Structure formats: structure tokens, C-alpha cells
Amino acid sequence: MSHPFLRKPISPGVTSSSLPRHYSLVDLVSIGLGGTVGSGIFVLSGFIARTYAGPATSLSFLLSGCCAALSGCCYAELSTYITTSGSAYAYAYATLGELPAVVAAGCLTLEYGVSAAAVARSWGDKVLEWLVVELEAGPWAAEVLAPAGPDGFNPLAGILSALTVWLLVKGVKESKSVTNFVTMVKVFVVIFMTVGGFFLFDSANLSPYVPPEFGTAGVLRGATSSFFAYLGYDEVCCVAGEAVNPLTDVPTAVMGVIATVAVLYCLAAVSLTAMQPYSLVSETSGFADAFHYRGVQWAAQVAALGEVLTLPLVVLVSLLAQPRVFYQMSVDGLLPPVWREVDAGGNLKKGIL
Numbered sequence: 001m002s003h004p005f006l007r008k009p010i011s012p013g014v015t016s017s018s019l020p021r022h023y024s025l026v027d028l029v030s031i032g033l034g035g036t037v038g039s040g041i042f043v044l045s046g047f048i049a050r051t052y053a054g055p056a057t058s059l060s061f062l063l064s065g066c067c068a069a070l071s072g073c074c075y076a077e078l079s080t081y082i083t084t085s086g087s088a089y090a091y092a093y094a095t096l097g098e099l100p101a102v103v104a105a106g107c108l109t110l111e112y113g114v115s116a117a118a119v120a121r122s123w124g125d126k127v128l129e130w131l132v133v134e135l136e137a138g139p140w141a142a143e144v145l146a147p148a149g150p151d152g153f154n155p156l157a158g159i160l161s162a163l164t165v166w167l168l169v170k171g172v173k174e175s176k177s178v179t180n181f182v183t184m185v186k187v188f189v190v191i192f193m194t195v196g197g198f199f200l201f202d203s204a205n206l207s208p209y210v211p212p213e214f215g216t217a218g219v220l221r222g223a224t225s226s227f228f229a230y231l232g233y234d235e236v237c238c239v240a241g242e243a244v245n246p247l248t249d250v251p252t253a254v255m256g257v258i259a260t261v262a263v264l265y266c267l268a269a270v271s272l273t274a275m276q277p278y279s280l281v282s283e284t285s286g287f288a289d290a291f292h293y294r295g296v297q298w299a300a301q302v303a304a305l306g307e308v309l310t311l312p313l314v315v316l317v318s319l320l321a322q323p324r325v326f327y328q329m330s331v332d333g334l335l336p337p338v339w340r341e342v343d344a345g346g347n348l349k350k351g352i353l
């Protein structure tokens with residue numbers, strides 16, 4: 001490091017890179033939505049409703065959505081100046097200097113790694129719950145899938161992480177098609193749960209809107225926790241170096257993703273808390289459990305299966321984004337050349353591995 005605060009000059013226009021530019025606006029929105037919609041709405045919404053905010057969970061999601069939009073504006077603006085991969089790392093390098101950029105890269109790596117692990121873990125728990133509750137599997141399910149108990153090692157989480165790495169190594173085209181398809185299904189699942197919830201709407205469940213035992217502090221705690229649900233829009237900026245039209249498509253995708261998920265989440269939170277009294281909402285499987293509570297078993301099955309099938313995409317997108325940070329660091333000379341080796345298919349095979 002020559003000078004810890006030496007800034008990388010911003011080159012005007014679209015920067016050329018050895019990674020092919022193949023992501024259209026639709027692909028970028030798919031990456032953003034696919035990487036963002038996940039355990040935050042499928043799991044956290046129920047947890048927040050039960051323990052922090054009750055019916056005001058929708059307000060918590062609205063508040064965190066506003067914060068995400070503010071952060072999104074920064075990403076969107078910076079993405080029009082810096083069109084390389086690397087997201088916050090590249091932005092920090094151009095605005096703050098080399099040392100802050102390396103710290104940002106470390107934080108991003110930790111964030112992608114930890115959140116991929118957290119979501120993989122949450123998926124493992126969901127599969128087990130789905131087998132036991134929906135398919136009435138016997139005790140063998142817990143013995144095989146959670147041999148060390150509910151808080152111990154979860155083999156399914158490890159298998160999912162290994163499978164997503166395999167898919168990413170297989171190629172850009174394959175992972176792009178999977179991302180686009182699963183994102184579509186996932187958005188459909190959230191819309192299904194929300195609309196289903198509105199059919200079972202009982203306004204009595206929404207009163208009092210802010211339960212006295214939670215108060216404003218609970219709503220704010222819910223907002224802090226629900227911010228996790230919005231994480232993922234930044235991953236669009238990670239792949240900016242592969243966007244066909246980065247100057248327009250990346251900021252449009254970032255803001256479009258935040259606006260879409262904010263609307264989806266707030267409506268979903270209203271629907272969840274209107275279906276069931278907040279004190280009964282499941283902390284781990286809110287929607288499926290609420291459908292069971294209202295006696296609509298088939299909807300519970302669809303919601304549970306939809307969550308199990310689509311949640312893994314969050315892990316895939318996190319693991320897609322991280323090698324792009326190391327790629328850019330390697331291009332900038334801060335990591336060895338192996339991280340910027342692009343194979344014949346335009347993939348960062350070695351970097352991913």
C-alpha cells in the first residue's frame with residue numbers, strides 16, 4: 001500500500017474489463033430481487049411480529065425501507081461514476097482511498113459470507129420444518145437433518161452452499177437462467193402469500209396497531225432487524241462490471257429493486273398480521289403457520305414449499321457477488337492475479353472456488 005488514502009482516479013464513461021458485459025436490465029433486476037427477497041420476509045417478519053412490533057411490523061418494514069432507499073440512492077449515484085465490479089469496495093477506493101477500500105472489501109466479504117451462511121442455515125431449518133409439519137415426516141427427519149440438535153451443525157446448509165458453488169462454477173449462463181427463473185417464482189410466492197392473507201383479513205387482529213408492551217422502541221427494534229430483509233440490492237453493483245449498459249441499468253435496477261421489495265414487504269407484513277393475532281404468529285414460519293391457523297391447508301403447503309424452493313437463491317447471489325469484489329481488488333493490484341483469471345466462458349471459476 002503506497003499511501004493509505006491514495007484515491008483511484010475515476011475514469012469517465014464505461015470502463016472496459018476482461019469480464020464480458022452480458023447482464024441486461026432484466027438480469028440485473030433479477031439478481032437484485034433474487035438476492036434480496038429471502039429469509040427477511042419468509043422468517044424475520046413472523047419473528048418481528050411476535051417479539052418486537054405486533055401489527056406494527058409493517059411500519060417497521062416501512063421505516064427500514066426508507067433507510068434502505070437512502071443508502072440505495074448513494075449506490076445508484078456512485079454506480080453512474082464507477083462502472084467496474086466491486087460495489088462499495090470500488091466506491092470507497094475512488095472516494096476515500098486505498099485503506100478504506102480494503103476495509104470495505106473485508107466487510108463485504110464478511111457480509112456475503114455470513115449472510116450466505118445465515119440464509120443457508122435458515123433454509124436447512126425450513127426444510128426440516130416443512131418435512132415435519134407439511135409432510136408429517138417421523139423422528140428420522142430430525143435425526144438425519146439436524147443430528148446435533150436444533151442449535152447444532154446443520155448438514156443441509158453445508159450441502160446447499162456446496163451446490164450453489166458448483167452451479168456458479170458451471171457457468172455464467174446457467175446461473176443467470178436459474179436466477180431469472182427462481183426470482184420470478186419467488187416474487188410470485190410472496191404475492192401469493194400476501195393476496196392469500198388479504199382474503200383472510202381480520203381487522204380485529206390489527207388492533208392495537210402498536211401493542212403497549214412493545215411501544216415505539218419495539219417498532220424501532222423491528223425496523224433495525226428488518227433491514228436485513230433489504231440487503232441484496234448492493235449485489236447489483238457488484239456485477240456492474242458485467243452490465244451491458246451500466247450507466248443507466250445499474251442505478252435503475254438498484255432503485256427499482258428497493259422500491260419493489262419495500263412495497264412487497266409492507267403489504268406482506270400487513271397481510272401476515274391481519275391473518276392471526278400477533279401473539280400467535282410463528283417466529284420461524286409465519287405465513288405457512290397463519291394459513292394453517294385459518295384452516296387453509298393447501299395455501300400453507302404452497303407457501304411452505306415456495307419458501308423451501310426459492311430461498312436458496314439468496315445464497316447463490318451472495319456467492320455470485322463476493323468473487324467480483326476480489327476480482328476488482330486483483331485488477332487494482334491488491335490481490336494476486338488468480339482472482340482475476342477469467343475462463344473461456346467469461347466466468348471467474350478460480351475466484352469462485
Ligand SMILES: NC(=[NH2+])NCCC[C@H](N)C(=O)O
Nearest residue numbers: 036038039040115229231232
Ligand atoms: N448482500 C447480502 N447481505 N445478501 C443477503 C441478503 C439477505 C436477504 N435480504 C434475506 O432477507 O434473506
